[in-house]
Amino acid sequence: MHSDIDRIIISQTQLAHRVSEMAAEITRRYHEQPHPLVLVPILNGAIVFLADLMRQLPIRMRVEVVSVTSYPGRSTESRGAEIRSWLDAGADLRNRSVLIVDDILDTGNTLRLVQREMAARNVESIATAVLLRKTSKDHQGVQADFVGFDIEDEFVVGYGLDYDGQYRNLPHIAVLKPSAC
16 A cells, blocks of 8 residues: 555644644634534545544534545546535534534535535534645635645545545555556
8 A cells, every 4th residue: 555655745743733733723713602513524534634633622512424425436536526415414503603624625516515505504604624725726716714734736645535445544645656546
C-alpha cells in the first residue's frame, strides 16, 4: 500500500495540530448555545476527521450522519453528488445549529446538496467544516466556515479519504502515484 504513495503532503503531526486549532475555533463560535450543536458528517470520508474533531469539542453535541456519493467506483473525478442515506431520516433538526463536517471541498456539489437538505429541515443555522479545500477549483459559491488546509488540485488519500475504498487508514494525507489510480 505504501508503495502506491507518491508523496505525503500533510503529516500526521500537522493534522493533529490543525484539527485541535479547528476545534478551538468551533468551540468559540458555539460554546454558549442553548441546544447541543448538531454535527452532520458526510460519510465515509469524514469519519476519521470527525472522530478526532469531536473528541476535542468541549461542548454539547449530537451527531446525525449522511452518506453521499460523488466519486463512483475507481474514478478520481467527481460525477456530481447524490445522497445515499441518512442514518436517522426523521431526526428533528428544527431550530438547531448544524455543522456539516466533510473531508474535502472540491467541486462544492456535495456540500451544496447537504446544505439544501439541512435548509429544508428548518435548522437555525448551517456552517461547514472541511479538512481540505482545493484552492484552484470553482466551488460554485459554496463556502466553508472552518478549513483545515488549502491544497492544490490533486487527488489525495489518507485520514479517511480513499481511492476505490482503499487508503482511508493512512495517518497522513498523501498523493497517489499515477500508476496506482
